[in-house]
Amino acid sequence: MGWLHAGHTSLIERARDECRAVAVSIFVNPRQFDDPADLERYPRGEVRDLALCAEAGADVVWVPGVDDVYPPGFDTSVTVERLALPLEGAARPGHFAGVTTVVAILFGIVRPDRAYFGEKDGQQLRVIGRMARDLHLTEVVRCPTVREPDGLALSSRNVHLAAEDRAAAPVLRRALLAGRAAWADGERDAAVVRGRVSAVLATEPRAAVEYVSCADDATLAELARIDRPALLSLAVRFGTTRLIDNVLLG
Amino acid sequence: MGWLHAGHTSLIERARDECRAVAVSIFVNPRQFDDPADLERYPRGEVRDLALCAEAGADVVWVPGVDDVYPPGFDTSVTVERLALPLEGAARPGHFAGVTTVVAILFGIVRPDRAYFGEKDGQQLRVIGRMARDLHLTEVVRCPTVREPDGLALSSRNVHLAAEDRAAAPVLRRALLAGRAAWADGERDAAVVRGRVSAVLATEPRAAVEYVSCADDATLAELARIDRPALLSLAVRFGTTRLIDNVLLG
Numbered sequence A, B: 001m002g003w004l005h006a007g008h009t010s011l012i013e014r015a016r017d018e019c020r021a022v023a024v025s026i027f028v029n030p031r032q033f034d035d036p037a038d039l040e041r042y043p044r045g046e047v048r049d050l051a052l053c054a055e056a057g058a059d060v061v062w063v064p065g066v067d068d069v070y071p072p073g074f075d076t077s078v079t080v081e082r083l084a085l086p087l088e089g090a091a092r093p094g095h096f097a098g099v100t101t102v103v104a105i106l107f108g109i110v111r112p113d114r115a116y117f118g119e120k121d122g123q124q125l126r127v128i129g130r131m132a133r134d135l136h137l138t139e140v141v142r143c144p145t146v147r148e149p150d151g152l153a154l155s156s157r158n159v160h161l162a163a164e165d166r167a168a169a170p171v172l173r174r175a176l177l178a179g180r181a182a183w184a185d186g187e188r189d190a191a192v193v194r195g196r197v198s199a200v201l202a203t204e205p206r207a208a209v210e211y212v213s214c215a216d217d218a219t220l221a222e223l224a225r226i227d228r229p230a231l232l233s234l235a236v237r238f239g240t241t242r243l244i245d246n247v248l249l250g
Helices: A006-018 A036-041 A046-056 A095-110 A122-134 A156-160 A163-168 A171-184 A190-201 B006-018 B036-041 B046-056 B095-110 B122-134 B156-160 B163-168 B171-184 B190-201
Strands: A023-025 A060-062 A076-080 A114-118 A139-143 A208-216 A230-238 A241-249 B023-025 B060-062 B076-080 B114-118 B139-143 B208-216 B230-238 B241-249
Touching (some): A006 A046, A006 A114, A006 A139, A046 A060, A076 A095, A076 A122, A076 B122, A095 A122, A114 A122, A122 A230, A122 B076, A156 A241, A171 A190, A171 A241, A190 A208, A190 A230, B006 B114, B023 B095, B046 B060, B076 B095, B076 B122, B095 B122, B114 B122, B122 B139, B171 B190, B171 B230, B171 B241, B190 B208
Parallel strands (some): B023 B060, B114 B139
Antiparallel strands (some): A076 B076, A208 A230, A230 A241, B208 B230
């Protein structure tokens, strides 16, 4: 969606290393915004983005208009069902249907052998991976989250953080690492692990917690016992800016 | 879906003429049956079907099991929205979502340059064409309906017709041709044209009419005035067997 940062360019660089040709799409997709104000204020910067793509090694950058992606008469929707229901899907109705539909279109146009997505959007990665497998579209490659030195995950939305919120935001990473440390010490009660995360978030009064989840990594169903690989994830608001992050357990 | 007839083999033969290689799938897709009894009694005959495919010139025939198409964890749905709402979509809830999902999967596996579909399933042809364009999957080629000498459109379901119903079923074609004749004579009131079709159907007491439609060929919205290309279509039951057919106006 543009306003590229080192998280995006890490995907381009990895694709550059592993593939014969690299295509990038930049498209702020109106269908994945449940909130028109959020779409309106999403940061955009085409000249800057094109320079970053070139520097990272992209061969092709496609910057379509809305009508190129959704021509008149467009009438198709691609949805992932159970996996898209909880977490971001519950918080942002229609969001994942917008994501999977536009990504299926981009895959249809580009026909990539592989597509590179970051771990930061953990549920999105799993939803797109499921769709790509189910419809035989491409192989989805999972790439690690790129972080600021203080641990904040890179996100195009970070630009909206007020200075005090930016200073407070690394609490997300500290909270997730506290939860993972409890798990690494042998804790298998998911409620206890979620509680550790929440306790750290509670130390930061600027952080408005939306959810803390400890879910089955494969199905994203909330766990009672952590007896299988799990995704520990959260969504937190600072003012009007909503941030997400996650770590794997196992 | 198998139980192939000369309508299907005409598609294979045309693809044979126009393409370098021809693949056929035979899969009675459970997701497109809203009625389990209809799925159960759908005719099947693999040996016979494979012989017909070979004879018509298919290079590959794929006869997957249900788990090949929908592996464990399968969670994706491809839907066409407005175009799938009326007519067959209204009569058979979930039917087109099942069709578009399985056809997207088949296109994803085979990656055909072209896909050949018959005009007999008029709405299905338009719904699949819309999906294939919207998701950039393939080019859908429209092929004429193949008919018995008495005008009955070939259908795998015809095998279920009792002898008296089989004798009566050509009334569908006669009714549609009467509607088309009225249009060809200059009639542009859609209700009058539908009325001509219904009047012919009413001469056959074994025919239980489900709908008679005169719709915009592009959107399938019912027309008041026939001031653009139109699809004149119907669905009629004979006993428990449901038949559909259509003609184009313009």
